[in-house]
Amino acid sequence: MMLEVNYIDWNNALSILSKAFETKLFVLIIGPKGTGKTTLVRKFASHMKKDLYSVNFSLRTRESHLIGTKTLEKGEVSFVEGILVKSMRDGNMLYLDELNAAEADVLLRLDEALDDRRQLVLKEAEGQIVNAAADWFVIATINPLSHVGTKELPPQLLSRFPFRLKLEYPPEDIELQIINQHTSVDSSKIDEVKRSIKLAKSLREAAALEELYYSPSLRETIAFAKLIGKGVASKQAAEIVYANVYDQWGEVEYQKVMDMITSIFDS
């Protein structure tokens, strides 16, 4: 059963995804963490009434997770299909999250499936050929290369995703709407939430220039709104949500962010 997904489509992303789906061209969504990439994909899948198979890539994602593996059951060797193969056969939507964190061998097998033939040869299963169902659709997401653990995607794999959607942090008024969706903000607290959005924006700009090591996402602004909704003072909530994380990089980093908080929130 598909749960209702709340997503504010502030940059017509859903319309672009729909067009991509109609033309059967796969989509790559590029954006920093916490900008709503996964929520967008889930919303789109729900809108298209398609089941969504998800893979979140990391170092530990093996080829076998995608393709499948042989197994021994009741004395007989059989092949258990991986998520990629299942998704191709079922013709549903495949979501490849943080694709540029995947290892090279994993990307190579994906590349095979994603080309125009939409076909995979299972060397693991006597060379069986798997053809994707007609309505099979793939969306991948990547974080910018400044993120730890990410690598550049090889050009041939990039070319499998001719639709590229940039998903940056939304404008401040949209971010406020998004926060309101996650937690109802009391009218008396709106001003404080707006300040925290401005603070987050400043910190993101600093992180983009590598003047800070960490960039807060929408998750932080939502967390701030929830905290002040529970009665925590705005300055204290800001310290908890925004500042404390910087302490791991030293006292000066932490104090820089605390100064921002001190200058934005009147105590």
Add this chain to the structure above:
Amino acid sequence: MRNDVLLDIATFLARRWSGNSRIVISIMRDIIPTARPEKGQIVLPIIDYFPGTDFQKYRQWRVALWYESMRIMHSSKVLSYDHAYGFLLNTIEKKRIEFLGLLQWQGMVKEIIFNESIFWLSCPLLNSLYGRHKVVEAFSQYFLTGYIKGELFGSEFERVKASAEFANSLVDQAIKNNYGTDWIERHIPKLIKMLEIDPLVSIPIIAPRTRIGLSINRSDLLKQIENLLSTSTKYKPDEIDSTTKKVAEGNDVLNEFKTLLNESTKTENKGYESLENLGLSIPKRLDLDETQIYDMDLIERTKAAFRDWKSGWVELHDKTGEEFDSESYAEMLAKPFLTDVKLSIRTKVAILLDHSSSIEDVELEYKQATIALCEALYHLGVKFAVYAFSTEARQVKCWIIKPLNIKWSTISARRLAQIKASGGTPLAEIYGLLLPITKSFKPEIMVTLTDGEPSDSSAVREMVLSYRKMGINMVGLGVGRNLNDSVGIAHNLKYLNYQKTLAVSRLQDIPKKVINLLRV
């Protein structure tokens, strides 16, 4: 409080407050805080410009930075304070940008109140002023605080009062209708006429600390803070007392001050009493623009070339490990277990920049290459130190640009920017000078950016060999004026016993090629 520590936080805050990520901060002695919006610069005085305890000085210095950042954001022009016309424009703008700034940075209110209280204490007594600038000072006091300090005679006070009312109406209209500096400036001639002064009358600028001495009387300060709070509609009468104490104590900023003070005590000397005894120096100027030696394109390409180093993790097969790999086992491979290993770069790098006169005409290119290398190493989290040498006043100086234990920042870039390429190339002697430091810091790689033409080649060969015997990989990197020059440099570097060498004639060749030099 070290000026380079202040510069670091000032650069960060100014960029955030003003919304301009290119702001460059300079610190100079006894200069009135000034913003130059057209150049994206803010010039601040050293902290001792302000009166009071160290903490009180810091608070005023920080507020001064905030005001100048607001000027960058909201003013299109800042004139000189030393003549009446400029002084009046800047004073009226101060009120306008303060209002606009506080809309976003509400948390600055208490610090501004503190600053205004000290400003009032350090304001000159009008009775002690002689000359035509007295009326201008009286206007400034009355316009900004609603009071004058001392007395005015005859019709002077009426003129000042009327002018201040006119100036206040200008500010109100400007805020209401979103008018900027140009609109305000158009009305300055009328203000000058109302004050009956010459627009070019000189305004002597005196540092506040010289007006009221080193210490501030606490009870006077508290009284002044209380006066200011009482006139504000924001605070209820029963809050005044507690708020006065809060403003005076400044606890919001205290932890930040303590952290910066602590940071300032970190020495670059690594236990040595004096760097001068070792023949090492630190470039001291903080008032220059280092952006000229930043080639952003080169920096981004160098970072991109180094990116593989930053990927972070690698999977290793072994006979034992964290995870069983059934595929390897099925293929009867000898190492069927997998372990995830973090790719942390343990390499420590030392960089030495030859800044002798032989590289004078490619000085900028050498600096840009050094900056790009440093930015990439910093981006990767690699520990590194940077040194340079040149001749100054007939004395060879070995400069510390960035010691190992200090973070790479604009301060280090500024140190590099101020060194001029001059003098001979006593490279062997410089290696000798750096020997105690390199022995303690033990870099795996030492990169020398040079054209390979030292004063004594044999001595350099010996020194390079002795560094190599210590286990340091010696790498030579040169930038030539053209292809022939680069070929010559490459030969020179090879002759000098460097294990790996690279000579380029174009900076854009550096990124991809230099990564091979750094692989140990």
